[in-house]
Amino acid sequence: MNRITQLFNIQYPIIQGGMIWNSGYKLASAVSNAGGLGLIGAGSMYPDVLREHIQKCKKATDKPFGVNVPMLYPNIEEIIQIIIEEGVKIVFTSAGNPKTWTSHLKANGITVVHVVSSSKFALKAQEAGVDAVVAEGFEAGGHNGIEETTTLTLIPMVKENISIPLIAAGGIATGRGMLAAMVLGADGVQMGSRFVASTESSAHDNFKKTVIETGEGETQLTLKELAPVRLIKNKFYNDLQELYTKCPTKEDLETLLGKRRAKRGMFEGDLIEGELEIGQIAGLIHDIKPVDEIIKEIITEFELAKKEVTTF
Template sequence: MNRIQTLFNIKYPIIQAGMIWCSGWRLASAVSEAGGLGIIGAGSMYPDVLREHIQKCKGATLKPFAVNLPLLYPNIEEHVQIIIEEKVPIVFTSAGNPAIWTKKLKSHGITVVHVVANLKFALKAQTEGVDAIVAEGFEAGGHNGREETTTLCLIPMLKDEIHIPIIAAGGIACGRSMLACFALGAEGVQVGSAFAVAQESSAHEAFKQKILEANEGDTKLSLKKLVPVRLLKNEFAERVAKAEAEGADKETLEQLLGRAKAKLGMFEGNIDEGELEIGQVSARLTKITPAKEILMKIWEEFLEEKERIKNLNLG
């Protein structure tokens, strides 16, 4: 077992990303039951909803699971208190300063992992005492780094400077990409888009179908003047792209974004007017399958490719 498997007490070093509107208790418990680490995405939940999902996840699996906690969320204090009260074993923090909550969470015996997209924030998170880092490359769906550093560049960059375990994220949906990340220095992988189309994902079926129809080039990093986010192309994304091309300022983009656009698209299924967050790897996804099947296919291919590389005769 490597450090990630030991840290989380999981069989496979495969983590399901905490995706808003996709990662409820059904998906999280299914991934954990299969031997990975399932994550409840708290970013789309009011405090009472988060408590309900944690309790249902505990009822569905006795294995470890985590909560993803965006630190800029307005109900952050209530979320933290619920996580402590419900004795959630692992928290993945993102979108904010890890200095604010890491010590409090760890004082209650909670393992803390922080999501970063560059070396600067990885070093800061390590200094603040987090237990591991998720290094998320430019390929990833959802909110992303302004630097646009790809996973291939980001992982070895962090490995040279970081001594705590690194979990690679962005563009990973098969065993080959997992093996590549391990070769670069990662000890685990976080998978988002592939689990977004799992049977247990809480994403709307229309959104899942839109993902499966995606081709190469159908996603784009947008809204860099606000919080960068990778979006699947639709009418809403085209309006955003047009506004950005015309030099729209932050206030104009905020008005265009409005409220609850992600919920409208990803959870309610309005694939024209909603915000559809998904990664570049969506172009490789072809069907809706159970979370366990997705996880095991990645792991088995990882082992097969590891043997293939070992047996290469390169002279």
């Protein structure tokens, strides 16, 4: 048992990323049932849909699970209220100031974890009273830190600055990656991309297939002027790069982005005009399989790698 398995009362220090359009109750409950911590991604759900997913998740698992809440969404107050009403015990917050909701959530008996991309924000999260932080390197898929700090350098720097438990994210999809992160000082890992390519993920099959076909160098961090996001290079991405050659204003970028592009890409399977968010580690993901198999594979590889390292 380590600080993360103890904090969440789980078997393995593996947390599934609460990704928009990928993380419904089926994925969250499957990860929790397999010994990790599953998260429902509230970012892509209207409040009533979130309530439904929480209720279904409670029926699908008797193990701990949580909800990931990006704080920049307009109906945040309603979402927080639903989480409290439904008795959710773990909340991961991101994309906002941890001071805003941490004390309110903790007053309602909820364990709070905040996602950061720098030591500065990790310290702010610790000061705000969170129970742990996720430090996410820029290898990660989806919305990301503007500084482009890699996981390899970020984890030890954050570790040096905080005393609360630390979860590593960004570029981790295997047992070896998990061991490396923990050697650098992490108490556990959060994986997103690996769980996108799972049977239980709510992503469209077109997107899942694209993820396992995505090779090294085929994703890029872009849209820094709005909110940095790592995307697979498709037609939409190429249109974006062409617009950048014309020195666009923020408004020009917003116009091209439009609305619901992430939903079109990841949930509806539009591989041409949709936003396809995935991490650099996609180049190491070659199959779509059930969550239970994925976690067994990660733990087996982790134990093997640990033995190999100790033979030096």
